[in-house]
Amino acid sequence: MTDVLRRGRASLAFSFFAQGATFALLVTRIPAIQDRYGVSDALLPAFLAAVPILAGVGSVTTEQLVKRISPSVLLRCLQPVVLLALLGVGSGEHLAELGIALGAFGLAVGGLDASMNMLGVSLQRAYGRSIMLSFHAVFSLGGIVGASLAWAGAHWHLALWVSYLPVVAVLLPATLVGSRWYVGGDASPDVREEGEGQGQTVVFKLLLPLCLVMTFAYIGDSTVSNWSAKYLKDVLGSSEQLSTVPYNVYMVTTLLGRSLGDLGVRRFGAVAVVRLGALVAAAGFAVVALAPGAWVGMLGFTLLGLGLCVLVPQTFAAAGRLFPNASDAAVARLNVFNYVGFLIGSPLVGALGDTWSYRGAMIVPMVLVLVTLFYARSFAPQPDRYGGGHERPRTADVGRGSNGL
Numbered sequence: 001m002t003d004v005l006r007r008g009r010a011s012l013a014f015s016f017f018a019q020g021a022t023f024a025l026l027v028t029r030i031p032a033i034q035d036r037y038g039v040s041d042a043l044l045p046a047f048l049a050a051v052p053i054l055a056g057v058g059s060v061t062t063e064q065l066v067k068r069i070s071p072s073v074l075l076r077c078l079q080p081v082v083l084l085a086l087l088g089v090g091s092g093e094h095l096a097e098l099g100i101a102l103g104a105f106g107l108a109v110g111g112l113d114a115s116m117n118m119l120g121v122s123l124q125r126a127y128g129r130s131i132m133l134s135f136h137a138v139f140s141l142g143g144i145v146g147a148s149l150a151w152a153g154a155h156w157h158l159a160l161w162v163s164y165l166p167v168v169a170v171l172l173p174a175t176l177v178g179s180r181w182y183v184g185g186d187a188s189p190d191v192r193e194e195g196e197g198q199g200q201t202v203v204f205k206l207l208l209p210l211c212l213v214m215t216f217a218y219i220g221d222s223t224v225s226n227w228s229a230k231y232l233k234d235v236l237g238s239s240e241q242l243s244t245v246p247y248n249v250y251m252v253t254t255l256l257g258r259s260l261g262d263l264g265v266r267r268f269g270a271v272a273v274v275r276l277g278a279l280v281a282a283a284g285f286a287v288v289a290l291a292p293g294a295w296v297g298m299l300g301f302t303l304l305g306l307g308l309c310v311l312v313p314q315t316f317a318a319a320g321r322l323f324p325n326a327s328d329a330a331v332a333r334l335n336v337f338n339y340v341g342f343l344i345g346s347p348l349v350g351a352l353g354d355t356w357s358y359r360g361a362m363i364v365p366m367v368l369v370l371v372t373l374f375y376a377r378s379f380a381p382q383p384d385r386y387g388g389g390h391e392r393p394r395t396a397d398v399g400r401g402s403n404g405l
Helices: 002-027 030-037 044-065 071-091 095-127 132-155 160-181 204-235 242-268 270-290 294-308 311-322 327-355 363-379 395-399
Strands: none
Touching: 002 071, 002 095, 002 132, 002 160, 030 044, 030 071, 030 095, 030 160, 044 095, 044 327, 071 095, 071 160, 095 132, 095 311, 095 327, 132 160, 132 242, 132 311, 204 242, 204 270, 204 294, 204 311, 204 327, 204 363, 242 270, 242 294, 242 311, 270 294, 270 311, 270 363, 294 311, 311 327, 311 363, 327 363
16 A cells, blocks of 8 residues: 555656646747747737636636546646647747647646646545645746746747647656556545545535635736746846846745645644745745845745745645535635636736835735635544544545556
């Protein structure tokens, strides 16, 4: 059983890595995509907004699909679609082709994100200890690798398809091979322990606090990814070269925080880690808003990476604990608010910056992150029928994966 879990964890971690690299390759080359297809500045926001909207649709659809298809099988099917859609974005010539490729990417990535986190939640339950942050740490590592490859492609003036093709050629067969060892909580009812999985439904009122935390976390994340460079250059007076550094710093500190986060959860509990993360992230936004110069602003973005990084993985884990016998549905619904945060965050900060000030705009995500403190109790372990409120591995979860292990 231990070997099954280890292989399952490693194969799922590689999927998180591949998705991090794929997503970074797309978002960091948006200017090049705009130039390739001649997308106007007025039309670009519509294309960009369509991706998270369709991803939300994909996540909701996944909730229904996993009633018939296991998350492991769904993930195995969707990851190649996402990779091929990325290649399609880089290979087309007409706006219609870009629309089709981005549409496929959005729908598939919603299901991919949901199914990956479903498997992560069930695998954590099988382990009986916190491992969710480690998966998101690998996602951050993939993002750093993808952003670095995108920088190299831009530096050498490579065509988009030339930049994307080697990555897809490596990751697509590798993820297909790795998918053989997925381990999930998709055991059929006849082999589950007596009384498990019978009639539990996801009560949205109970899930709502986690949905709000997810939204606030991604409003903060999208603020950094979309506005950090502009803020450093236009507000804090940095050079153009220095303005590219904050997002890289943010990604590195996100990786560091997630790599150590599981140890913190095991030692101090999820509630304490979430509260600390919210306080550190709020402090980061305060430093950014009050920074007298670029280097102090950089310190603020560093704190943001260390604080925000723990919120999203722990939110997925908390949903799994809250609805242990309906965790797939809970994760799928919660995942929608990932995209809600992205859709709200960037336009909100931009509108406030244009009508008020960008310094003032940084206060809004700071306040929203602080609201997380009021919902921190939702991250506490849920009492189970064994008593003590701790998770216990289930034989069905451990013994069955996508390939019948």
